[in-house]
Amino acid sequence: MGSGKTGRFFSYAFLTLSIVPILVGYTWLVIATVSTRTRGLLPINAEGGIGGLTLGNWSFVFESAIWSAMLNSLLIAVAMVIGVGIASTSGGYALSRFKFPGRKGFLTGTLVLHAFKAEMLLIAIFFVLRWLGEIPLIGPYIGFNSVGGVALVMVALELPLGIWLMKGFFDNISWDMERAAMIDGAGRFRVWWQIMLPQVRPGIAALALFTFIAGWNAYLVPFTFTIGTKVANMPVYLNQLISDTAPVNWNQVAAVGLFQMIPLIIFFIFTQELLLNIYAGGSKGT
Amino acid sequence: MRVELENLSKAWDGVVGADRITLDIADGEFVAFLGPSGCGKTTTLLMVAGIYKPSGGTIKFDGHVVNEVAPKDRGIGMVFQSYALYPHMTVFGNISYPLRIQKVNKTEIKERVQKVADMMGIGDLLDRKIVQLSGGQQQRVSLGRALVKEPQLLLFDEPLSNLDARLRLTMRGEIKRLQEEMGITAIYVTHDQVEAMTMADRIAVMSGGVLQAYDVPTDLYEHPKTQFVAGFVGNPPMNFFDVEIVAMDGEFRAKSGSIDLALPRDRAEKAAAAGKDKLIMGVRPEDIYLVDDAEPAAPGRTLTAAIEVVEPLGREDLLGVTVNDVEMRVLVDKTKGAAVGDNVDLVFDMSSVQFFDPETEQSVLWT
Numbered sequence: 001m002g003s004g005k006t007g008r009f010f011s012y013a014f015l016t017l018s019i020v021p022i023l024v025g026y027t028w029l030v031i032a033t034v035s036t037r038t039r040g041l042l043p044i045n046a047e048g049g050i051g052g053l054t055l056g057n058w059s060f061v062f063e064s065a066i067w068s069a070m071l072n073s074l075l076i077a078v079a080m081v082i083g084v085g086i087a088s089t090s091g092g093y094a095l096s097r098f099k100f101p102g103r104k105g106f107l108t109g110t111l112v113l114h115a116f117k118a119e120m121l122l123i124a125i126f127f128v129l130r131w132l133g134e135i136p137l138i139g140p141y142i143g144f145n146s147v148g149g150v151a152l153v154m155v156a157l158e159l160p161l162g163i164w165l166m167k168g169f170f171d172n173i174s175w176d177m178e179r180a181a182m183i184d185g186a187g188r189f190r191v192w193w194q195i196m197l198p199q200v201r202p203g204i205a206a207l208a209l210f211t212f213i214a215g216w217n218a219y220l221v222p223f224t225f226t227i228g229t230k231v232a233n234m235p236v237y238l239n240q241l242i243s244d245t246a247p248v249n250w251n252q253v254a255a256v257g258l259f260q261m262i263p264l265i266i267f268f269i270f271t272q273e274l275l276l277n278i279y280a281g282g283s284k285g286t
Numbered sequence: 287m288r289v290e291l292e293n294l295s296k297a298w299d300g301v302v303g304a305d306r307i308t309l310d311i312a313d314g315e316f317v318a319f320l321g322p323s324g325c326g327k328t329t330t331l332l333m334v335a336g337i338y339k340p341s342g343g344t345i346k347f348d349g350h351v352v353n354e355v356a357p358k359d360r361g362i363g364m365v366f367q368s369y370a371l372y373p374h375m376t377v378f379g380n381i382s383y384p385l386r387i388q389k390v391n392k393t394e395i396k397e398r399v400q401k402v403a404d405m406m407g408i409g410d411l412l413d414r415k416i417v418q419l420s421g422g423q424q425q426r427v428s429l430g431r432a433l434v435k436e437p438q439l440l441l442f443d444e445p446l447s448n449l450d451a452r453l454r455l456t457m458r459g460e461i462k463r464l465q466e467e468m469g470i471t472a473i474y475v476t477h478d479q480v481e482a483m484t485m486a487d488r489i490a491v492m493s494g495g496v497l498q499a500y501d502v503p504t505d506l507y508e509h510p511k512t513q514f515v516a517g518f519v520g521n522p523p524m525n526f527f528d529v530e531i532v533a534m535d536g537e538f539r540a541k542s543g544s545i546d547l548a549l550p551r552d553r554a555e556k557a558a559a560a561g562k563d564k565l566i567m568g569v570r571p572e573d574i575y576l577v578d579d580a581e582p583a584a585p586g587r588t589l590t591a592a593i594e595v596v597e598p599l600g601r602e603d604l605l606g607v608t609v610n611d612v613e614m615r616v617l618v619d620k621t622k623g624a625a626v627g628d629n630v631d632l633v634f635d636m637s638s639v640q641f642f643d644p645e646t647e648q649s650v651l652w653t
Contacts, residue, residue: 176370176443179337184431185358185387198374 033057033255057255065229066256069237072147074263076222076233077215079151084162084211087155089204092166093192097178107167114160122224125153129225147231150222154215162207169203170196209271216264234260287361287438287471288313289334293343296329303329305495306343311473311488316465318486319475320518326495327475328443334473335441336360347439358387360439363432367444369424371416377403377427378412384435402430405464422453429461433468440465442474446481458485479519483507491515508638513647516568516640522604524568525614528644531558531565539586540567540639544610547634548586553651557641560650568640571604571617576624577631587634591616593626607632 035043045052133143319327336357510516538554595606
């Protein structure tokens with residue numbers, strides 16, 4: 001038992017040591033947002049002494065630009081969760097259960113596509129979006145320089161992961177359950193909706209979370225395919241803040257950064273238990 | 287419902303799952319598909335259920351071809367080895383699922399589910415989650431779900447394999463009783479020959495995708511038409527020996543090395559009529575006895591053997607013995623206290639001896 005105790009001591013010591021840099025970083029970030037200047041972790045006033053706390057860095061919350069950026073971030077993230085969710089759960093099911101010509105090619109194809117970095121595709125996507133923008137009526141909402149267009153591109157980039165993830169979850173469900181449902185009188189769609197989807201809920205939750213975070217933090221795609229502040233999301237807004245002001249007010253940048261994290265932190269607090277479940281077992285029940 | 291299978295076949299990319307299965311099942315009959323794993327019994331069952339599309343042949347329900355009919359329209363209920371319950375629903379949710387799909391009105395659903403659940407002895411568990419039930423209770427739910435829609439045909443896919451031995455015994459009786467009471471035609475897939483023998487009216491023995499025999503249980507046991515059936519039906523399995531049949535002084539003997547046994551005239555004459563130099567002789571372990579007061583040595587039917595293995599089965603002992611170099615299994619009463627290394631005299635009851643053609647493995651006694 002003695003070795004168990006020392007073992008536990010060492011693991012706690014190791015864990016504590018390894019989170020120290022992270023803790024220091026976040027503490028610094030929080031202190032910086034309410035200071036005019038900092039030296040190390042200490043807020044510094046104009047005379048060089050300790051002090052000089054201010055809420056001035058947070059004045060941006062009274063500007064409409066930040067709220068529009070926040071809304072755009074939210075729109076992109078939610079649109080991605082919905083788009084990726086629907087396409088991955090239906091596509092993953094089909095790939096897991098149906099035999100059709102080109103199935104294998106499709107699976108390897110998506111895997112290969114996933115290996116391409118988004119940067120390599122930017123120019124091609126630009127042309128696609130410009131073309132989409134010319135479609136009458138819906139063009140302005142899904143083309144170049146629109147939140148919808150950005151969401152569309154992000155969904156496409158996220159789909160290979162989503163489809164493979166959901167296919168894996170569906171693969172783990174016994175065929176018998178599906179057969180039983182079909183004999184009980186369910187058609188294909190009903191089997192998918194009423195029987196299969198409830199079994200892969202942990203997978204859907206994990207995918208939704210990953211997708212939301214990816215959408216919320218999206219920078220490269222929105223930065224490339226949007227112009228101006230109207231369609232900017234949070235990371236793009238942050239970038240504009242850095243490049244537009246000279247000299248850069250880093251304490252204000254820190255405040256915006258922290259502000260961007262708040263929804264994610266709230267999200268994590270509420271889904272922590274669910275997340276732990278996903279990582280612990282993958283699926284619950286029989 | 288009457289079920290007829292005609293040349294029913296299933297193959298995937300050249301791999302044969304079932305090969306020209308032809309059999310018919312009378313209305314209200316209980317038929318078992320018996321065979322080792324991979325013999326095609328589940329494949330055949332899933333074709334009857336409509337889950338697999340046959341590659342050839344026809345399935346008829348009451349005279350109508352149902353090859354193209356969807357599973358949900360076949361009027362069947364099915365019970366799976368894995369139970370295949372819906373873990374996100376309660377017991378009530380599971381049993382009522384087929385009725386809810388049919389949009390039966392709520393009060394009727396409640397009545398019918400309660401009735402079936404009471405019949406299955408799970409009437410007080412309707413609000414439970416599936417994961418809170420034991421294996422036996424889960425299988426009852428599964429059976430209830432199959433019965434609630436009052437199917438014409440019940441399909442069982444090794445339903446008791448995941449249960450412990452005791453529970454299997456009780457469930458065996460219950461399933462048989464329910465099936466008889468409700469008069470539903472049933473197909474029961476199993477690899478357990480005791481289950482098949484005790485429950486089924488007729489047994490279809492399958493091996494390698496081929497129907498080996500289709501007969502009532504006692505006939506399979508007493509008149510096996512192939513060596514496979516003889517070896518598969520009956521536990522412990524039948525002993526097989528390569529022998530020659532020799533006629534001497536108006537008496538028939540089976541000879542091979544150290545084996546020399548007198549044969550009953552009727553069977554020996556039939557076997558000799560096949561005109562083969564060598565035959566495979568089959569003797570069941572329960573037809574060989576240790577020589578003692580109750581079973582005196584009989585001239586021409588007694589051999590001396592050495593005991594190699596003793597497996598106590600409780601009421602009986604299963605002995606593995608060798609007669610010189612020929613191995614065989616013998617089932618003896620426990621009281622006889624046989625021990626490894628003993629040399630014992632064995633007396634053979636040859637009245638139900640079997641003979642098979644070594645090339646075709648067909649019986650030369652029964653066709």
